[in-house]
Amino acid sequence: MKKILLLSVLLSFCFTTATYAQKRDKKKKKNTSEVVATPPQKKDKDAIQEYKDVVTKEAVTDSGLFQVHRVKKTYLYEIPFSVLEKDMLWVSRIAQIPSGLGGGFFNAGSKTNEEVVHWQRYQDKILLKVKSYRNVADSTKAISNSVRVNNYEPILYAFDIKAFNVDSTAVVIDVTKLFSTDVKAISGLPAYLRKQYKVKKLDPSRSFINSVKSFPLNIEVKQDFTYDASEPPSSRNSESISLQMNQSMILLPEEPMQARIADPRVGFFTVSQYDYGSDALKADEKTYIRRWKLEPKDPEAYARGELVEPVKPIVYYLDPGTPEKLQKYIKQGIEDWQKPFETAGFKNAIIAKDAPTPEEDPEFSPEDIRYSVVRYVASTTRNAVGPSVSDPRSGEIIESDIIWYHNHLRSYRNRYLLETGAANPSARTLDTPDEEIGEMMRMVIAHEVGHALGFPHNMAASYAYDVESYRDGAFTQKNGIAASIMDYARYNYIAQPGDQNIRFVRQMGPYDHYAVNWGYRWLPNAKTPEDEVSTLNKWVIEKANDPIYRFGRQSNRFDPQSQTEGIGDDPIKASTYGVKNLKYVAANLPAWTSDQTNNYLDLEELYGELLGVYSRYVGHVVTNIGGVYENIKNPDQEGIVYTHVNKSSQQASMKWLQENLFQTQDWLADKAILQNIDHAGYFERIRSLQSRYLNGLLSFDRIGRLIDAETINQEYYSAYEMLSDVRKGLWSEASRGQNVDIYRRNLQKSYLERMSFLMTDEGPTRRRGRPGLESPFVYDTNTSDIKSLIRGELTTLRSRLRTAKNGNINTITKYHYQDIIARIDALLDPK
Structure with a gap:
């Protein structure tokens, strides 16, 4: 009976399941048919494929x-x-x-x-x-x-x-x-x-x-x-x-070139790393110079002191677009560095070549990183640069391009006329002889190649020579105008009319040989950068007391030894000669330009640049005031690093500025020039130039350095003395009962604007760079003597003017003094 019952249940279950399946099949039949008819799905496009399906025939x-x-x-x-x-x-x-x-x-x-x-x-x-x-x-x-x-x-x-x-x-x-x-x-x-x-x-x-x-x-x-x-x-x-x-x-090379540790006493561009694995109790900053990898083909001959070619010389190709008549000068500028490299033991270390033609090398491209090229740029920009690409692991320079902008030639022609025209008859023309233009270009290219070899500007190189040496033909022919091509010393503006056999254009100097030897001489026995340090330091010590081997940073704005565009070891004397020459040029400028061309375009251009040249001469003297000499040393050398300019030099500089800048410079306001180049703006040109350097004198960083000097030596030129001398010189008419001309009135108002700024501004708030290596520096102006000094000077000035306005002066001078008094009142007593 149980067997019959079990069989009935099983049959019932099978029937029910079959019936359900049939119903489901009927219900799904249409969908099933559709699935069967659908084409195969495509492969995932992001899936890894067969090589032949990607890199096809x-x-x-x-x-x-x-x-x-x-x-x-x-x-x-x-x-x-x-x-x-x-x-x-x-x-x-x-x-x-x-x-x-x-x-x-x-x-x-x-x-x-x-x-x-x-x-x-x-x-x-x-x-x-x-x-x-x-x-x-x-x-x-x-x-x-x-x-x-x-x-x-x-x-x-x-x-x-x-x-x-x-x-x-x-x-x-x-x-x-x-x-x-x-x-x-x-x-x-x-x-x-x-x-x-x-x-x-x-x-x-x-x-x-x-x-x-x-x-x-x-x-x-x-x-x-x-x-x-x-x-x-x-x-x-x-x-x-x-x-x-x-x-x-x-x-990049599997094994980086052995780096050479930088020394701030010798100028090189650098790469830096923080080494956290150092034994120093900090992340140890290590700085290496940037240089090309030069190794001698014959190490034994090199060790004997023979000149040896490098395994891989430095090669520069000329841009195919370089004008034909300039090509030889560019090549000369490149290969001028062969002599300094010979000092380092290498011959033919740097070579200039024409770029291959498309037939010779269809793959050649100036942008190809395998090639270093002097690029000639069709541009109205007036400049030239020498950038490079280097391996950050070691400082090895991989490639560089020198960039020469076409219109830069005009800059050099103009500067040649303005800075040397008084003593150099061949410069008194708009059609400078090709050979002289070529020589200038050669030296600019050499300067830019120097950058590409790893050298920054050395602004101390022009301070190495005595000012009077620039008037000596034999000296200038031998030594040029600076101890290094890397200085911004472009022309000899000191030589005077009648001086004979003068070299006016810069050239390679002894510092260039010294720096190349220091950075590039192969030291095979040194297995690590640290192994080289004692030898490199010895080379520096040997030259330390000779100014022709001194390196001066461009970035400091306080050192009279390291000034852009300056030459000679005495800025006052050099600028006196320069201004004297410039007055001669200004008087003859129409004759050398518009009288020849029958238009005023060149006259206008050169007059604008003449103001710039004059401005630079003034700036060189300004740096003496509050100036600090920087002579970078290691502790094992005698002497100190920073020395303030002595009091007598600063006082002489102030006297020079009062006579050659702040007194009205009538020679700069020549009617024969001004009335032929513009309808207006005559007095503003002079005021803006004067106020630029007035503001530079009356600056937080300069006054701060003068206050600092008092903490070192009470005999230095003090901030009070400087501010007093500026006031007395700028307002001398009030003391003498004289009328004030339009240029001086404008300058005096500029003075008041600047004093107002010093009185109310909080001063700089952030330091950039490393302590001791930048300007301006930061101090709390509110707790310093600055605002006290400014208030005292303005109070004294107001008192003088209250008396002076009642003197025997013309109406405009009286109005001017009344206006200044009212402005000082508003500043000192705003209520």
């Missing part, structure tokens, strides 16, 4: 550091696993540029970005990461892990892995978007230019990859970009900015 391949494949409009990098994680230097440059972009200081060849990158695999992606060597530590030390996790590297771009090559030794990625979209870090348009030109976006329909070329150690990419911009620098109606960028990526 249509691919055009270029072999080098990476295999570069072009498949129609797609660009692929085939990156060997062996180069993943290796350091590469990425440099972005403008290859072609629209007129006016960046205000004239951007050009074809301008570098817009430089950083170390490396390629890294993460799961099914390849990451392009930016790498910094600012913070480092020995990888064998535990702290290196902390350096790593506290300096996480930014990802510039992430790529999906498209395929692996046939033997799985390389990975393929698509880089098309990296180079065809607006990746701001490499775009060439920084944020401030985007804002200035009101850039909206990159237009993809007018932007494309021009070329991608792979070489054994580098890859070069050219991109054409067009941006929509409301206010472009040129072609305004187009509302577009188009430029061509070049992206260079070069594999």
Whole structure:
């Protein structure tokens, strides 16, 4: 009975299930039919594919550091696993540029970005990461892990892995978007230019990859970009900015060049790192000089003192667009550095070459990071620069481009006429002889090559020679006008009419030989940078007391020894000669310009530049007041680093300024010039020039240095004495009962404006740079003597003017004094 009952239940269950399944099949029949009829799904487009499906038969391949494949409009990098994680230097440059972009200081060849990158695999992606060597530590030390996790590297771009090559030794990625979209870090348009030109976006329909070329150690990419911009620098109606960028990526040496530790007593551009693995009780900042890697082909001969060629010389190519008549001077300027390199033991260390023709080398490109080029830029900008690209791990210079702007020749012609015309008859013309223009250009190129070799400006080099030596023909022919080509000493403005056989143009000097030897001499027995220090220090000590080997930083604004555009060891005497010559030039300027050309354009241009030359001569004397000599030393040397200019020199400087700046300079207001170049603005030209240096004298940092000097020695020129001397000189008419001319009235009002500023302003609030190495410095102006001194000077002045306004003076002078008194009242007693 139980068996029959169990069988009935099972049959019932089977029937019910079958019936349900049939109903379900009927219900789903239509859907099932549709699924069967659907085509197979496509593969995930991001999935890793077969190599042959990515690098197809249509691919055009270029072999080098990476295999570069072009498949129609797609660009692929085939990156060997062996180069993943290796350091590469990425440099972005403008290859072609629209007129006016960046205000004239951007050009074809301008570098817009430089950083170390490396390629890294993460799961099914390849990451392009930016790498910094600012913070480092020995990888064998535990702290290196902390350096790593506290300096996480930014990802510039992430790529999906498209395929692996046939033997799985390389990975393929698509880089098309990296180079065809607006990746701001490499775009060439920084944020401030985007804002200035009101850039909206990159237009993809007018932007494309021009070329991608792979070489054994580098890859070069050219991109054409067009941006929509409301206010472009040129072609305004187009509302577009188009430029061509070049992206260079070069594999850095596996083993960095041995670095050379910098010494502030010898001028070099530098790279710095914070070494957290140092035994010092801090993150130890280590600074290395920037230099090319030069090693002798024959080390034994080099060790014997013979001149030896380097394994790899420094080669500069001339831009194919360089005017023919200038090419020889550019080559001479480059190879002028061969002699200093011979002092360091190398011959033919630096060579100038013509760029190869397309037939000789179709791959040659000035933007290719393998080549250093003197770029000749068709631009109205008046300048020349010598930037370089270096390995941040060691300071090794990899490549550099010298940039010469076409109109810079005009600057040198004008300065030649203005600064040497009194003593140099051949400069008294707008048609300067070609040989003389060529010599000037040669020296400018040599100066810029110096930058590209690692040398900054040495502003102390022109202070090495006695002022009277510049009037000695034999001395100037031998020594030029500065101890280094790296000074901003352009012309001999000291030589006077009648002086004979004078060299007026700068040239290489003894400091250049010394600095090249210090930075480039090969020291094979030194296995670490620290091993070199004792030898390098010895070389400095040997030259320490000779001014021709002194280095003076451009960045300090307080040292009379290190002044831009100055020559000679006495600014007062040098500027006296300079102003005397300039008066001669001013009197003859129409005869040398407009009388020859029958128009006033050159006269106007040169008169404007004449004011600039005069301004520089004045500035050199101003620096004496509150000046501090900086002679960089190590503790093992005798003497101190900072010494205030003595009192008598400062007083003499103040007297010179009163006579040659603040007294009305009628020779600068020559009617024969002014009434032929403009209808107005005559007195304002003079006032703005005078007030510039008046404001410089009456500045927080200068007065602060004078107050500081009192804490060192009570016999130094005090802030009170300086302020009193300024007041007495500027308001001398009030003491003598004389009328005040329009130039002096304007200057006196400028004085009151500046005193008001000092009385009410809080002064600078932040320090920039390192203590002792910058200006202005910071102190609390409210707790210092400044406001007390200013109040005292204004009170004294008001008292003098109250008496003077009642004297026998003309009406305008009376009104002027009444106005000044009212302004002082409002300032000292605002209620």
